Ligand SMILES: Nc1ncnc2c1ncn2[C@@H]1O[C@H](COP(=O)(O)OP(=O)(O)OP(=O)(O)O)[C@@H](O)[C@H]1O
């Protein structure tokens with residue numbers, strides 16, 4: 001996948017920007033100049049949402065009522081217009097898209113920001129989303145199964161809140177168990193094939209650590225889910241929600257027996273997040289042939305020169321299109337000197353190509 005061109009209008013402080021990208025793109029400029037906003041625009045075009053806020057109105061330039069994005073992706077034209085009242089229009093090759101999911105398949109994207117280590121330090125939901133990104137792109141059945149599980153669990157929880165009898169709940173549990181097992185099987189299969197790729201990158205990024213990756217499906221492997229739901233019924237009823245199931249799945253990353261969040265430094269956590277995200281893209285490409293794009297905001301934060309070099313080398317080796325933001329291009333000049341790259345200087349929302357770039 002290649003984002004060849006991007007036009008951004010009225011998004012944050014970017015009033016009117018037109019960019020032509022190459023394989024390796026470096027976006028640099030002072031604090032508050034608009035670097036993250038460029039990455040936010042790419043993210044919006046790929047996924048129909050920001051990574052900084054759930055409120056579209058925050059992303060629209062203060063003086064306007066909508067922003068407009070247009071991108072050329074592998075010679076397809078993608079347009080997205082977002083209004084302050086929440087309306088959104090998406091056009092793919094001039095044809096109005098009916099659903100946001102039409103967009104998702106177009107530009108698989110991996111994002112790494114200074115906040116990304118919350119993938120390791122935060123709750124399991126983020127890690128489930130991480131796993132599901134991979135399963136979604138690998139298996140065409142995933143979305144329907146995932147959606148079914150989500151709806152059945154929602155319904156089960158509302159029955160629990162209404163203090164429904166076990167008889168009533170068990171009628172729906174039969175269907176829930178079927179989809180839960182399918183979902184778990186897809187996730188398991190994905191993780192087993194993804195793990196060796198991840199292991200290789202972790203060894204390169206963190207050679208002195210012994211990070212292991214385990215997966216918990218959300219209920220005891222040895223238990224039958226139907227029986228477990230029955231056994232848990234009194235507790236679930238008291239709590240008003242379902243305590244075991246695929247919605248409790250988690251990826252367990254440990255150093256020895258200690259969770260990585262308690263064992264690794266911030267720089268090491270950042271590298272581990274980078275390893276996870278890069279490995280997903282590499283694995284997707286090798287298995288499905290789809291190339292991911294990588295957005296790395298504030299690449300140099302938390303990393304020393306040698307680690308920056310390892311990270312940039314690994315990113316370039318993926319063969320994917322890269323968008324890297326830094327405050328000062330000289331921070332990564334040494335590490336990128338061997339590669340062709342396009343440099344974009346951002347100053348108060350205005351972006352210019354750097355004449356000293358190497359292409
Ligand atoms: N809705 C908006 N309309 C106009 N300007 C905005 C809006 N929201 C934020 N801004 C401004 O946009 C500018 C760009 O912010 P951005 O986060 O992209 O900067 P940055 O270059 O990534 O900075 P840093 O190096 O500090 O991360 C900031 O000056 C911010 O105040």
Ligand SMILES: [Mg+2]
Pocket residue numbers: 035036037297298
């Ligand atoms: Mg920023």
